[in-house]
Amino acid sequence: MEKLKDVRLVFKDGTEFAAKSFGYERNVSGELVFYTAMTGYPESLTDPSYEGQILVSTYPLIGNYGVPIDSKQDDIFNFFESDKIHCKGLIVSDYSFEESHWNSQKSLGSWLKDQHIPGLFSVDTRALTKKLREEGSTLAKIVFDGEDEEEDFYDPNTENLVEKVSVKERTVYGDGDYKVVLVDCGVKNNIIRCLLNRNATVIRVPWDYDFTQEECDGVLLSNGPGNPALCGKTVDHIRKAMEMEMPMFGICLGNQLLAIASGAQTYKLKYGHRSHNQGVMKAGTERCYITSQNHGFAIDENTLSPDWEVLFTNVNDNTNEGIRHKSKPFFSVQFHPEAASGPTDTEFLFDDFFELMKQKKQ
Numbered sequence: 546m547e548k549l550k551d552v553r554l555v556f557k558d559g560t561e562f563a564a565k566s567f568g569y570e571r572n573v574s575g576e577l578v579f580y581t582a583m584t585g586y587p588e589s590l591t592d593p594s595y596e597g598q599i600l601v602s603t604y605p606l607i608g609n610y611g612v613p614i615d616s617k618q619d620d621i622f623n624f625f626e627s628d629k630i631h632c633k634g635l636i637v638s639d640y641s642f643e644e645s646h647w648n649s650q651k652s653l654g655s656w657l658k659d660q661h662i663p664g665l666f667s668v669d670t671r672a673l674t675k676k677l678r679e680e681g682s683t684l685a686k687i688v689f690d691g692e693d694e695e696e697d698f699y700d701p702n703t704e705n706l707v708e709k710v711s712v713k714e715r716t717v718y719g720d721g722d723y724k725v726v727l728v729d730c731g732v733k734n735n736i737i738r739c740l741l742n743r744n745a746t747v748i749r750v751p752w753d754y755d756f757t758q759e760e761c762d763g764v765l766l767s768n769g770p771g772n773p774a775l776c777g778k779t780v781d782h783i784r785k786a787m788e789m790e791m792p793m794f795g796i797c798l799g800n801q802l803l804a805i806a807s808g809a810q811t812y813k814l815k816y817g818h819r820s821h822n823q824g825v826m827k828a829g830t831e832r833c834y835i836t837s838q839n840h841g842f843a844i845d846e847n848t849l850s851p852d853w854e855v856l857f858t859n860v861n862d863n864t865n866e867g868i869r870h871k872s873k874p875f876f877s878v879q880f881h882p883e884a885a886s887g888p889t890d891t892e893f894l895f896d897d898f899f900e901l902m903k904q905k906k907q
Contacts, residue, residue, distance in 0.1 A: 625734065
């Protein structure tokens with residue numbers, strides 16, 4: 546085995562964690578966050594919502610099933626959520642140098658090196674996660690021994706990350722009966738799959754595209770990274786679509802953008818929700834759903850206008866997890882009903898969206 550290089554994880558407050566490298570060797574900086582999935586690291590690493598962030602896995606063993614083959618169907622990857630790794634770096638407790646899976650094409654370490662992403666292991670991720678849970682999201686650097694530490698701490702929340710990850714031109718997928726405009730703010734591939742599986746023609750457009758000019762049956766506002774306040778162009782188009790009463794369904798960042806367009810406000814969460822086991826309660830019921838989440842901002846439901854109401858609430862901290870208009874075909878959720886690698890308890894919300902479009906067509 547090749548000699549593994551020493552590397553440090555440096556917090557903005559000066560705290561350091563020593564580690565070993567198994568990925569690409571370069572200094573990076575970003576917002577340090579953690580996620581809780583036992584599996585699904587290919588999906589998480591390629592999720593555009595992690596743009597600008599250094600990702601910590603709370604599950605101790607990562608890499609044991611390698612990286613799946615990059616096959617495609619309907620012109621999108623079968624096992625990835627986008628065409629590249631979006632996080633700035635990956636930190637795990639124990640890295641498996643020997644992967645074993647029938648669908649593996651390469652090791653996780655090789656994949657990280659190919660895409661110039663640092664990977665750290667031999668880190669006490671339990672202590673690291675505890676620090677994040679006590680102090681909240683923080684900025685950090687990955688610094689290799691013998692290299693300068695001159696780079697400033699990079700805060701991705703000051704940059705329009707949506708513009709960075711959104712598709713650059715209009716693209717069409719499928720040939721179904723329902724025409725859905727997908728506003729790409731950093732969309733995950735499984736959202737496209739969920740639409741195609743329900744007989745849709747998906748018209749994927751950039752984040753700042755005036756989608757109200759498209760002839761369609763409904764609009765899906767996608768997930769994405771960063772601060773929703775920096776997506777003013779998207780909000781303007783959503784307001785115009787509201788006037789036209791286009792059926793709209795928002796997911797994650799799309800939830801926040803729909804809220805802002807309605808006149809509500811958002812705020813930065815101290816910790817953020819970045820796990821695959823967040824419980825949410827549907828309003829007016831005692832039904833709790835387990836959801837996958839990845840966001841750092843939330844809707845201030847106290848600023849919702851009288852025409853809107855809460856749809857879901859987080860059972861852990863009572864933050865807002867979704868809204869809907871009381872009389873018009875607009876609703877959104879903060880979690881991921883399309884979640885890959887799961888859970889899929891709330892995928893029925895896509896059916897609800899298609900029902901709204903069906904009613905509009907009648």
